[in-house]
Amino acid sequence: MCALFGATPVLAQTPGEEAPLEEVVVTGEFPGPGMWRVTRAADAQHHVLWIVGDPPPLPKRMKWKSKGVEAVALGAQEILRDTSVSMQPDEKIGVFRGMTLLPAMLKARRNPDEADLDELLPADLYARWLVQKKRYLGRDRAVEGWRPLFAAARLRKAAFDDLKLREGGVVWDVIGKLATKNRIRVTAPSLRFTFKRSEVRTKLKEFSRESLADVDCFSTTLDLTEALADGDTQNARARAWASGDLATLARLPELPSPNLPCAMAVLNSQVAQEVIPADIREQVIVLWLDAVEKSLAANQTTFAIVPLVKLTRPGGYLARLRARGLLIEEPN
Helix, strand or coil: CHHHHHCCCCCCCCCCCCCCCCCCCCCCEECCCCEEEEEECCCCCCCEEEEEEECCCEECCCEECCHHHHHHHHCCCEEECCCEEEEEECCCCCHHHHHHHHHHHHHHHECHHHCCHHHHCCHHHHHHHHHHHHHHCCCCCHHHHECHHHHHHHHHHHHHHHHCEECCCHHHHHHHHHHHHHCCEEECCEEEEEECHHHHHHHHHHHHHCCCCCHHHHHHHHHHHHHHCCHHHHHHHHHHHHCCCHHHHHHCCCCCCCHHHHHHHHHCCHHHHCCCCCCHHHHHHHHHHHHHHHHHHHCCEEEEEEEHHHHHCCCCHHHHHHHCCEEEECCC
16 A cells, blocks of 8 residues: 555656755675575574565666675575565455546545644654655645655655655565576465455545544654765665675664554554554564474575564574574674
């Protein structure tokens, strides 16, 4: 739902507006990201799992050498991806049916009671929004009537487009082609939740009338777009990832991530709670951890790709793997 509502075109900047920031540019080739080595204690068969962390935002034109990563993936019997979550109708929704739902979707994007952002947000937060909006969205007036969640998604996309950054998929672009060409099994753990097709329009109407706890999502998105303006830090972060320099990555200021607060703004809505269980976050983590243990038991070598932030944050995947008794070696 968020992806659909946020995927609207960015309006061109009109004459006289503040010029956009220069894009983040990193030139040259780098040796490739580091890999964590995961094994089981007292495993006589010496099975191993290698994990690469999908990077923070990188310049689209940046190149990194993937030979080392490719060599490990080529020797694997399985490629393990991160857990995904999907909501699907119990019956297929055709193109015509989908088009008839579009007006309801667009209405659900707007604030209940036609409120504008300046009526919903604290004054200091709205002032920060105006600065970022002018920089990346120009004089787009329509977005002022959007819920903070969707206005934040629009701003985020515009900032990434303007700065020519990409987020996620950098490693999979290489490994996915490799897996297809060499017929390496790919496992993508998934949680699927089903809703009734006949109830879609009703649920959209309910969602459009419901207020969302999405101010934290909005605020963290502003934190992110403001941080992206620091080109020197972004360049340093990109180089550190692409050369496997975890020490430098750890020293750099943490890049704000609105993914979790924005997801929770939707998941905590009444409409979502009718379909998605309250412990969804834990289910996502446990499903991936279980897939790791299953792969380690079955394969001599497994290669995994998950977002770097989910690996290294406190209580993240690496910490949870250690808590299960698995042995982890940091990248060299």
